[in-house]
Amino acid sequence: MDSCIFCKIISKESQAEILIETDGFVVFKDIYPSAPVHYLAVSKKHISSVKEISTADEALLGGLILTAKLAAEKLSLSGYKLVFNVGKEGGQMVDHLHLHILGGWAKNKPNTVNV
Numbered sequence: 845m846d847s848c849i850f851c852k853i854i855s856k857e858s859q860a861e862i863l864i865e866t867d868g869f870v871v872f873k874d875i876y877p878s879a880p881v882h883y884l885a886v887s888k889k890h891i892s893s894v895k896e897i898s899t900a901d902e903a904l905l906g907g908l909i910l911t912a913k914l915a916a917e918k919l920s921l922s923g924y925k926l927v928f929n930v931g932k933e934g935g936q937m938v939d940h941l942h943l944h945i946l947g948g949w950a951k952n953k954p955n956t957v958n959v
């Protein structure tokens with residue numbers, strides 16, 4: 845998708861601090877972090893939202909979560925949140941499927957951050 849900022853990051857047309865890149869996924873740092881550690885795991889395939897997924901995307905979704913887990917391990921996060929914002933009312937601003945990886949808070953303290 846030409847106009848999609850995350851597609852541009854995936855194609856390296858736009859810059860981002862990339863942590864992980866695999867055949868199907870990229871994990872990069874969020875430009876406006878909502879937590880001490882905030883990364884985004886995205887599929888290379890442009891899917892606009894969780895609203896658009898189908899059973900054909902089951903493997904892709906599993907891969908996305910596994911990639912986020914790998915990123916959290918790489919970042920040494922002992923606990924973290926994985927968040928999908930879905931649709932405008934759900935707080936989604938970028939229409940390319942992404943999983944927020946949020947962490948880095950004080951150890952053993954529960955928190956209630958919103959993305």
Ligand code: 5GP
Nearest residue numbers: 849860873874875876877929935936937938
């Ligand atoms: P959403 O609100 O759609 O769930 O989350 C989109 C996220 O993408 C936001 O946390 C926002 O800070 C991040 N973001 C938006 N534009 C860019 C960008 O150009 N580069 C990076 N690295 N993150 C971005």
Ligand code: ZN
Nearest residue numbers: 848851890940
């Ligand atoms: Zn896209």
